[in-house]
Amino acid sequence: MCGIVGISNCADVSFSLYYALYALQHRGQESAGIATFNGSGLCKFKGNGLVSEVFSEATLSSLSGSVGIGHVRYPTTGENRPENIQPFLFSFRGHVIAIAHNGNLVNYRDLRTKFEDKGQIFWSTSDTEIISKIITEEIRKGGTIEDAVRKCMECLKGSYSVVMMYDGDLYAFRDPHGIRPLCFGKAGDSYIICSESVAIDALAGTLERDVYPGEMIHINQDGVRSKQIAEARHRGHCVFEYIYFARADSRLDGSLVYDVRRKIGAQISDDEPVKADVVCPVPDSGTAYAVGFSEQSGIPFKECLIKNRYMGRTFIMPTQKKREQAVRIKLNPIPDHLNNRSVVLVDDSIVRGTTSRRIIETMRDAGAQEIHMRIGSPIIKAPCYLGVDMPTRTELIGSDKDVEEVRKSITATSLHYLSVSALVEAIGIPQEDLCLGCLTGCYPVEITNEVCDNRCITIVDRDFQTNLFHH
Amino acid sequence: MCGIVGISNCADVSFSLYYALYALQHRGQESAGIATFNGSGLCKFKGNGLVSEVFSEATLSSLSGSVGIGHVRYPTTGENRPENIQPFLFSFRGHVIAIAHNGNLVNYRDLRTKFEDKGQIFWSTSDTEIISKIITEEIRKGGTIEDAVRKCMECLKGSYSVVMMYDGDLYAFRDPHGIRPLCFGKAGDSYIICSESVAIDALAGTLERDVYPGEMIHINQDGVRSKQIAEARHRGHCVFEYIYFARADSRLDGSLVYDVRRKIGAQISDDEPVKADVVCPVPDSGTAYAVGFSEQSGIPFKECLIKNRYMGRTFIMPTQKKREQAVRIKLNPIPDHLNNRSVVLVDDSIVRGTTSRRIIETMRDAGAQEIHMRIGSPIIKAPCYLGVDMPTRTELIGSDKDVEEVRKSITATSLHYLSVSALVEAIGIPQEDLCLGCLTGCYPVEITNEVCDNRCITIVDRDFQTNLFHH
Amino acid sequence: MCGIVGISNCADVSFSLYYALYALQHRGQESAGIATFNGSGLCKFKGNGLVSEVFSEATLSSLSGSVGIGHVRYPTTGENRPENIQPFLFSFRGHVIAIAHNGNLVNYRDLRTKFEDKGQIFWSTSDTEIISKIITEEIRKGGTIEDAVRKCMECLKGSYSVVMMYDGDLYAFRDPHGIRPLCFGKAGDSYIICSESVAIDALAGTLERDVYPGEMIHINQDGVRSKQIAEARHRGHCVFEYIYFARADSRLDGSLVYDVRRKIGAQISDDEPVKADVVCPVPDSGTAYAVGFSEQSGIPFKECLIKNRYMGRTFIMPTQKKREQAVRIKLNPIPDHLNNRSVVLVDDSIVRGTTSRRIIETMRDAGAQEIHMRIGSPIIKAPCYLGVDMPTRTELIGSDKDVEEVRKSITATSLHYLSVSALVEAIGIPQEDLCLGCLTGCYPVEITNEVCDNRCITIVDRDFQTNLFHH
Amino acid sequence: MCGIVGISNCADVSFSLYYALYALQHRGQESAGIATFNGSGLCKFKGNGLVSEVFSEATLSSLSGSVGIGHVRYPTTGENRPENIQPFLFSFRGHVIAIAHNGNLVNYRDLRTKFEDKGQIFWSTSDTEIISKIITEEIRKGGTIEDAVRKCMECLKGSYSVVMMYDGDLYAFRDPHGIRPLCFGKAGDSYIICSESVAIDALAGTLERDVYPGEMIHINQDGVRSKQIAEARHRGHCVFEYIYFARADSRLDGSLVYDVRRKIGAQISDDEPVKADVVCPVPDSGTAYAVGFSEQSGIPFKECLIKNRYMGRTFIMPTQKKREQAVRIKLNPIPDHLNNRSVVLVDDSIVRGTTSRRIIETMRDAGAQEIHMRIGSPIIKAPCYLGVDMPTRTELIGSDKDVEEVRKSITATSLHYLSVSALVEAIGIPQEDLCLGCLTGCYPVEITNEVCDNRCITIVDRDFQTNLFHH
Numbered sequence A, B, C, D: 001m002c003g004i005v006g007i008s009n010c011a012d013v014s015f016s017l018y019y020a021l022y023a024l025q026h027r028g029q030e031s032a033g034i035a036t037f038n039g040s041g042l043c044k045f046k047g048n049g050l051v052s053e054v055f056s057e058a059t060l061s062s063l064s065g066s067v068g069i070g071h072v073r074y075p076t077t078g079e080n081r082p083e084n085i086q087p088f089l090f091s092f093r094g095h096v097i098a099i100a101h102n103g104n105l106v107n108y109r110d111l112r113t114k115f116e117d118k119g120q121i122f123w124s125t126s127d128t129e130i131i132s133k134i135i136t137e138e139i140r141k142g143g144t145i146e147d148a149v150r151k152c153m154e155c156l157k158g159s160y161s162v163v164m165m166y167d168g169d170l171y172a173f174r175d176p177h178g179i180r181p182l183c184f185g186k187a188g189d190s191y192i193i194c195s196e197s198v199a200i201d202a203l204a205g206t207l208e209r210d211v212y213p214g215e216m217i218h219i220n221q222d223g224v225r226s227k228q229i230a231e232a233r234h235r236g237h238c239v240f241e242y243i244y245f246a247r248a249d250s251r252l253d254g255s256l257v258y259d260v261r262r263k264i265g266a267q268i269s270d271d272e273p274v275k276a277d278v279v280c281p282v283p284d285s286g287t288a289y290a291v292g293f294s295e296q297s298g299i300p301f302k303e304c305l306i307k308n309r310y311m312g313r314t315f316i317m318p319t320q321k322k323r324e325q326a327v328r329i330k331l332n333p334i335p336d337h338l339n340n341r342s343v344v345l346v347d348d349s350i351v352r353g354t355t356s357r358r359i360i361e362t363m364r365d366a367g368a369q370e371i372h373m374r375i376g377s378p379i380i381k382a383p384c385y386l387g388v389d390m391p392t393r394t395e396l397i398g399s400d401k402d403v404e405e406v407r408k409s410i411t412a413t414s415l416h417y418l419s420v421s422a423l424v425e426a427i428g429i430p431q432e433d434l435c436l437g438c439l440t441g442c443y444p445v446e447i448t449n450e451v452c453d454n455r456c457i458t459i460v461d462r463d464f465q466t467n468l469f470h471h
Helices: A013-023 A057-062 A108-117 A128-140 A145-155 A198-202 A239-245 A257-271 A287-297 A320-330 A354-365 A403-410 A420-427 B013-023 B057-062 B108-117 B128-140 B145-155 B198-202 B239-245 B257-271 B287-297 B320-330 B354-365 B403-410 B420-427 C013-027 C057-062 C108-117 C128-140 C145-155 C198-202 C239-245 C257-271 C287-297 C320-330 C354-365 C403-410 C420-427 D013-023 D057-062 D108-117 D128-140 D145-155 D198-202 D239-245 D257-271 D287-297 D320-330 D354-365 D403-410 D420-427
Strands: A002-008 A031-037 A042-048 A067-073 A088-092 A095-105 A158-166 A169-174 A183-187 A190-194 A206-210 A215-220 A223-232 A278-281 A305-307 A331-333 A342-347 A370-375 A414-417 A457-463 B002-008 B031-037 B042-048 B067-073 B088-092 B095-105 B158-166 B169-174 B183-187 B190-194 B206-210 B215-220 B223-232 B278-281 B305-307 B331-333 B342-347 B370-375 B414-417 B457-463 C002-008 C031-037 C042-048 C067-073 C088-092 C095-105 C158-166 C169-174 C183-187 C190-194 C206-210 C215-220 C223-232 C278-281 C305-307 C331-333 C342-347 C370-375 C414-417 C457-463 D002-008 D031-037 D042-048 D067-073 D088-092 D095-105 D158-166 D169-174 D183-187 D190-194 D206-210 D215-220 D223-232 D278-281 D305-307 D331-333 D342-347 D370-375 D414-417 D457-463
Touching: A002 A013, A002 A095, A002 A158, A002 A169, A013 A031, A013 A057, A013 A067, A013 A190, A013 A198, A013 B320, A031 A095, A042 A057, A042 A095, A067 A095, A067 A158, A067 A169, A088 A128, A095 A128, A108 A128, A128 A145, A128 A158, A145 A158, A145 A169, A145 A215, A145 A223, A145 A457, A169 A190, A183 A198, A190 A198, A190 A215, A198 A206, A198 B320, A198 B331, A239 A257, A239 A420, A257 A287, A257 A370, A257 A420, A278 A287, A287 A342, A320 A331, A320 A354, A320 B013, A320 B198, A331 A354, A331 B198, A342 A354, A354 A370, A354 A403, A403 A414, B002 B013, B002 B095, B002 B158, B002 B169, B013 B031, B013 B057, B013 B067, B013 B190, B013 B198, B031 B095, B042 B057, B042 B095, B067 B095, B067 B158, B067 B169, B088 B128, B095 B128, B108 B128, B128 B145, B128 B158, B145 B158, B145 B169, B145 B215, B145 B223, B145 B457, B169 B190, B183 B198, B190 B198, B190 B215, B198 B206, B239 B257, B239 B420, B257 B287, B257 B370, B257 B420, B278 B287, B287 B342, B320 B331, B320 B354, B331 B354, B342 B354, B354 B370, B354 B403, B403 B414, C002 C013, C002 C095, C002 C158, C002 C169, C013 C031, C013 C057, C013 C067, C013 C190, C013 C198, C013 D320, C031 C095, C042 C057, C042 C095, C067 C095, C067 C158, C067 C169, C088 C128, C095 C128, C108 C128, C128 C145, C128 C158, C145 C158, C145 C169, C145 C215, C145 C223, C145 C457, C169 C190, C183 C198, C190 C198, C190 C215, C198 C206, C198 D320, C198 D331, C239 C257, C239 C420, C257 C287, C257 C370, C257 C420, C278 C287, C287 C342, C320 C331, C320 C354, C320 D013, C320 D198, C331 C354, C331 D198, C342 C354, C354 C370, C354 C403, C403 C414, D002 D013, D002 D095, D002 D158, D002 D169, D013 D031, D013 D057, D013 D067, D013 D190, D013 D198, D031 D095, D042 D057, D042 D095, D067 D095, D067 D158, D067 D169, D088 D128, D095 D128, D108 D128, D128 D145, D128 D158, D145 D158, D145 D169, D145 D215, D145 D223, D145 D457, D169 D190, D183 D198, D190 D198, D190 D215, D198 D206, D239 D257, D239 D420, D257 D287, D257 D370, D257 D420, D278 D287, D287 D342, D320 D331, D320 D354, D331 D354, D342 D354, D354 D370, D354 D403, D403 D414
Parallel strands: A278 A342, A342 A370, A370 A414, B278 B342, B342 B370, B370 B414, C278 C342, C342 C370, C370 C414, D278 D342, D342 D370, D370 D414
Antiparallel strands: A002 A067, A002 A190, A031 A042, A031 A067, A088 A095, A095 A158, A158 A169, A169 A215, A183 A190, A183 A206, A215 A223, A223 A457, A305 A331, B002 B067, B002 B190, B031 B042, B031 B067, B088 B095, B095 B158, B158 B169, B169 B215, B183 B190, B183 B206, B215 B223, B223 B457, B305 B331, C002 C067, C002 C190, C031 C042, C031 C067, C088 C095, C095 C158, C158 C169, C169 C215, C183 C190, C183 C206, C215 C223, C223 C457, C305 C331, D002 D067, D002 D190, D031 D042, D031 D067, D088 D095, D095 D158, D158 D169, D169 D215, D183 D190, D183 D206, D215 D223, D223 D457, D305 D331
16 A cells, blocks of 8 residues: 655745645555655655654655655555655656555556566566656657556556656546545645545645545646546445545545544444453554444443554564564553453454454453454455555465364354444445455456456546636 | 653663664654764764654664663753753763753753852753753762752752763663653563653563652663652652653553543543534644544544644745745545534644634635634633743733634634643643643742742652662 | 676685785775575675675675675776676576676667667666566577677777676677777686686686687686677777776786786886986876886885875765865875985876875975876877766866976976877887877777777687687 | 774864874774864763764864864674674763773772772773773862872883873873873964874974873863873883884884884895896785885886785685685785786784685695795784783784794795894884884783883973973
8 A cells, every 4th residue: 555645836835845745644664755856956855664764854855846656655565765765766768757656456467467468577576666657758759757557557457546757737537436545625825636636624624525436636837637547347446445545534525534433333233242341452453433332332432452653664573482472562452341341352354363352361361251253344355456554365364264263263252243234334335336356256357366347447638617616 | 842761781782772762753853963982982973854764774883882861852941952962971080971851941041050159161051061061060969860860859949850871880760749651661681761661561561650759760770770769748749741741551650641632532522522423633632532522422433634644854845925824734624524514523732723714714615614723722811931932922822712712713613622620630730730820820830920829849768669660 | 997806616706706806996995795596596695895704704604605706896987886896697598697797898889779669667766677587588589698798899998897697507708899908817726707807816816818809718517618799800908907097916917917017117117217206106107107117117126105004984074174185185295205315206197196195295394305207008089988087178187288388286306207109119019909098199099089909800700719728 | 902092273174183083993893983173071972883883074073172182993802792882971060071991901800909999980891991090089189180190100011002081172192101102393373292203294294303202182162281290100102003003104103003014024125135037016905115225226116916905894704615715805916917927915913824825825826936024023922911902922823833834834946034122123212112022021010920121100290381382
């Protein structure tokens, strides 16, 4: 997963990008980068680490200009190479271009071979480089950026939310299924396009709306222009963004994530009532679910696991024999809240099951009598090919185990998952417009050896109004 | 403020110290250090930054031995000099000594002059160096470490919880008022003495009890020995540890911090009932209070401010004109939870009032109609001389303003503070055994130009049992 | 200028490359890089700084394999960007390729435009990227590396000595004029191709011979193969390599540099005899010249200027008013050797004249009565377009001044330059096979607005013996 | 060994100290430090590495004031601990003091025990801390700095050249035998006291004279004051400074080092004439000797070994089996100058013999027929206790081998050492005023288990003129 942002018409744009990336940091902690256009060329700074580690006041000050893009990167492909840090920069016939991309292309290999057959060289293993090849190919043929985006929507299979600078012009587009989020807004005179609305909040701006799936937005000194390039029969918004990935205070495609989670918490209380002394979340991902569960069930909300707020990326793991204790450094159980109690433990999802089992063990060591696990998502059965770093089927505890088998494995007193239909209702988007691949094994795009409900894409080329903003 | 830890009889002691310091990181983020005794000499590693930034697997591996001490430092004195990073190491007549200290000596100046008159040189501006002078002075005169600790308790005025290595022996002592916390426990065969019980939890150990005020503990291969060196007429446990400083999952002098805070939350609901739609904490310090308030009042608990979990120590502040927006990068309000609502906003304390006012402003911008602020502590009127980094009277909003004046200043709809007596009751320790200096202006030790309720100290020299552990 | 090296069939190849680059460090101090092929993919490490600063034992150990190439870079183009650090790595249809290049392409702009017209993207501003485009273009068309090298020799104008890895095969080629040096040799079972023979010496190997201008060498497990791809009517070996750039202990195209310089020293003594007390070099570049001058003239050789051996790349310059003194930190005159003496001061060349003037001033301040400057090269009149970082005509003191004018400017008592014919004789290569561009303004390749003596290139495709080594 | 410098009355004193330390870098490459007095307190910056690596423009700019001292450190004691990096800073009764020291105290252990018996704590293992203890002891007793220096000269045994700041006053003193060098001079209005005159040259200043053995110099706004505190029956200037340690362009106690070496070169040619084709130095230490030898013998001077100028402190050594080749990376032989030749190889000294043997081997591999080794010093028989990092007797090849045995060991054709009397004559100082300990085993100060020619010290307290400068 990654976070992207583009800002235009903004004095000190590098500082605004920095604050926006801070707000998107949860989408990627491996590397961060900013590129700006200073009127004649590109300035950039990229590095491994958190936004706070990569940038200094001096480096931000060196990134001049009033338009720029930024990126935080999560190691989807597992290849931590400097060339793969985004934004990607290149020049073509005197024009300078920078691209930042969130998503995953499932036909990367095919497209790469196709381009290599034309003699193109690849510097990186990132699929962002494929996008840059398509764009320059179209420009070389005399096309515009709009033509290039159209070509992308024809060729690319998978998820892609993209922000791009072409000299001083800012462009953004989102795949026709709208798999990864992308939205835009305004702060003062500046325009912001970003993965989640929290980046607009960080700049004290106002969210305008989500970028429509298949839409392209173009911002320069003449204003903000939009065009619907392509449409899919059905959208495919990723449900895992709501379940886990997005920040609770983000609005995604119309819904506030916190409230989706709170509603789910209430729902799982109704679905499978339980008598218990206390409702306790696995922090921080289970908190909003637990708040909803407590409110609906009337069982008091009380934190029983305290999270260490200082876990660095470089935490040194204990030796094997002490590994079991390691969970306590991250999540410390409070015996006073657990001893001889019956506890509802609420989390967003179970992936491998290892962490859940360890948490339950430490809670039982701390005296808990009953631990009723409640999960804010359906059972995860299948991998993600569209940008979430999910393990393979072999590692997914839910791929070949039923609920009772999972319960035994994690040693919970009882276990309940949310149903798919309840999830869909909580999100408030029709099921056919969601990607439920990891829950059902059926994906919105064709993937080799996987089932696909064909949501075919049509090029539409429909103009929107020239000025997108109501204000 | 600082966090200290000493561990004895532990293979890979440096790794255990590292995990313990991780658990104490909230007590000091400026610098961290570890010293171990490897059988013949001291190994040490110290640096500026978080525990995760200072240490690597290689540096920890280089710190050999089975006994060691560690320290995390908060810039109490404001002097960030390498010499001031603890532990302090020195050698004397072939013995190697390391000291780590949490607290503040109010007679530092007098003692320093006294030692300089004897020809002693000072390398640092830290009061830990004073303690090292007293110790070597006593050893030179033929005394034991116990004599030296007795001398400390005679001479030192202020707060001091100390862990110390003398060659391979581990010592710890706490000032006779017990102002700063210090406790001990066991994990496997290892003994742990540390500022808060969470460090013992991190090592999957068991808290034995708090170190008594005026007690000295001595651990070596012969076992664990304790001696009550001195006693004060009354103790003076710092209430601000319960209010803000300590981790919620720590037990301090008998009370679980989380529950003290939750009880206070319930109490302030009873004291000043209010009709509102939602109870919302200022995260993270207000959370336990808000949980208690919600449970008692029946008003639903709902997070309305989402904290950015990635605020680094090196966050680059926006330029002045954008400063007002900066609070939004740290704490983002959720308009859906605030719009047209009446909100109970719960925090632990108000110091300068600036942050409270900014938070209330952003909540009102997000649509909140009424904001009823509830504070989990009495009004803070006076500075702290005993280790908490509290501002001067001029900067304290409560030093010369009454509740209504503070309310106006922070623009809350209503404002209620906890009473002193309710605080005392929630903590569960008699008022005469607490330090309420910041709330009352009356301190347990003599401080120039401040009022003191003389809680005089007596040397008692009472032996405890040789083996302190029941197990 | 740059230094390049390729090594094949060598255990611990990264360490051998490291020692070779150490020996070539004088050819470039801005950045260094190594790439190795580990049987399945490329390993690489690159960074800004000296070889000793860039690599550690850990980074070298991580570069596994038995074949690799290395590069040290001098900022010819003045663009210190990370993308420009060599070797350049890329992959194409499953093959991994790494290139390191020494030289300068004068038709870079034209070639870049040509490739951009075909839709190729450029990531760097380095002309090495052009070479990589030509190579992949030929491979795409079904050609071999040999075809690709032929294409390079057809298209590229300028100087280029290249080492290249194509998967585990090592290739090297040199432009048909042989402008920059390139030689090869053997150390144990390993093959080495490098800019100067000192890199072979560093590995205790034996120089075989120079790579012929227009020759391609190919080394893999089947042995060492050579092919004469192209020939120029005349060669164009750079004379400035002999005058200044190459190490004194290198053999270039048949001549030992030290002896070329010593012969020149003797020659300038014969050309313009002078009565003086002492012959003193400007260290270190003038030393071999001064040794020859002293031996021929009988005037004693004595160092009068001592060079500070610790001048780092990051030397902090004094403020403007003290700038004049700065030369003394680098070169300290010995008054005892200068006072009331008549001195022959010997240097290799005069470029801007500023340094010469400052040195003469400090020597005169130290008491020197007469300073007879003797220069081991003819007057430099014209810029270099073929890889030497020479200033523009405006900055070159010799471009518009005659000898007497230069003498006045640098305030020498007398001044004598070497003649072009004496230089040619000392080098021992026919004048028509040298590049004398900086001395005559007439270049071996076509350069816009400059004179060229057309030394046209023919493709010859002549095979050499399969095994190049006599041993 | 170390280099020290103090500068007074100088705007931008930190930059001047930086240039001075650059000139003294050869005296110590392990660490560097600068301390300045800014009118109210001390500023300092210290670090491991070369002067060019430790300081940046920013750190120098932060060191404000017009008086300061600096230090470069060579690891004499082998303990590379941050506390041992000089200058040493401490405060005493409101005064701030900084000390930098070159030398070695042979009664360090005794003095340390004496101070520990008085209750003093030691932070470091550096003997500079002893000096600081003596100074504060005297001040505490009501004495002046002059009294403290007198006390030092009474108590300290060994070598010590010291510069010291006491608030804004600059002090310097040198042990009564004058073992390590110390001189002073002027540059503009600034006063400079430093280990070698090259530091004064670097600031374009004028050497006034050496600090007399036993003299103390005191510089403040009232001028420059001198006092002869103590005198020894005989001086003991270290001969190894002339042989190897000092820079060739320094004047030490009246003699230019380069000329001492050149005279020695001529002398060894006269002592043991040899027929040979070429005189070749081991660079750089043998160069001045070889120049003298060549001039006297008429055998041409020609470099046959080229030194790599880029050997960093962090050079990574080859694996054991390639260790033998390593010398070639540092010193590359030129076969053209050696093949079938008879060579006089000149070096300053032989310590362990290992390097000499390896050099001779590579020269012979390069074809040399006869290698006549000539050494510019007598045979080194005994260790140094007075500041030169000389190995123990066991490691010294000359401690138990005669000349013929050494010759065999290093495989030279012939070998000749300088005689002690010739060395004394070349230096130009009476033998009884030199320290010849490493050559004779007889030292000017008492050392346990070694012979001493008692050169007893008397306190004289003789005032010199108030203003030391003639200008």
